[in-house]
Amino acid sequence: MKERTLWITAFIFSILYLFFLPKEVSYFYDILIPTIPTICLLLIVFTSKTLETAPYDRFILFGLLFFIVGQLTHPWFIIGLFFFLIGHLFYIRACLTLRQTAPSKIATLCLLFYGILLAAWVGGNIFKSGAILLGLVVLFYIAVMLTIGWAAIQTRKWVLLFSAFLLIVSDSIFMINMFVTTIDGATQWILGTYLFAQFLFIFHFPEHFEIRKKVLE
Template structure:
């Protein structure tokens, strides 16, 4: 029962922020926004096995940078940069746990197709709105998060695979809602998938670098 207490607190604080905490005052909203991430980072640390390796620390640093990205997203380019660094740590950890499978390797095709379609629409909207300065950062971010998702799939770790896909989904909803068109209940969808993705990333720390069979 004790092992469920922290995940329950993560769930409750996430729901509190998503459904109850108002957007103003900003400082209070921001505080409650990052509380679930603080708990997720601590949860990730608790997943460290007795024989910890560099991979586990790399994942934890990735969680920390993504937490900063979430906190600083109000200043879009700064938050985007922090998220990008977090994804670089994630993909480093996942590529260190590469487990080749032709089926998983082939998943790069739908990932690239989805990234191209989303990226093309985002770039078009940015140019139409005169946000030319955001085109290169957004393209770079789309490429990195796509590579991160593929690296998670190539690790064969089920928690990392599901978490990375949810992360891509969360950021796709966020970017579409910001730059293309409004999405109903966008904040609920964005934060719900985001917190779940990060929780699963943290959960994956305990099973990375183990000799358990990969998911094919």
């Protein structure tokens, strides 16, 4: 029952922020409300029966901690980016614990091609402004972001692959909106894909570790 309540709470606050919260809200509400769903997901992982025995659970738990801090500090770009970067690294490690096959060459080339295009577009704009250090940091972040996709491919789990894809989409929209051109409804797209990805990363637990099957009822 407790876990079901956490899932429902996470879903309600996600919908509330994405569709019903006015555009002009205080900093407190703008930061707090989208963080509540990830805190609920963190509690779901923390109460998992397999937390002590399944490496995937533990890496996701630590990743969520850093993602939450990244959400809370995102107004300070470099600080927030640092915490999101560490969160990504933990998620990569989580996916690698479920590795079942070598990465597909075609998928790897597709990720590499996309990464080059995104790096040239976003990084090029940053370097043109003279912010060399920032540009290098963003390029490194892009590399880590795409590595999640590379790691997810090796799990052969469609849920994780789609989750990784959504995180890549979320990060891409964020960087394009911030450094290249303004995107209409960017906040909803960024948070929507990000939260959906987090839901799927956690929802993966019952399918593969058979914990708390009541969540699926």
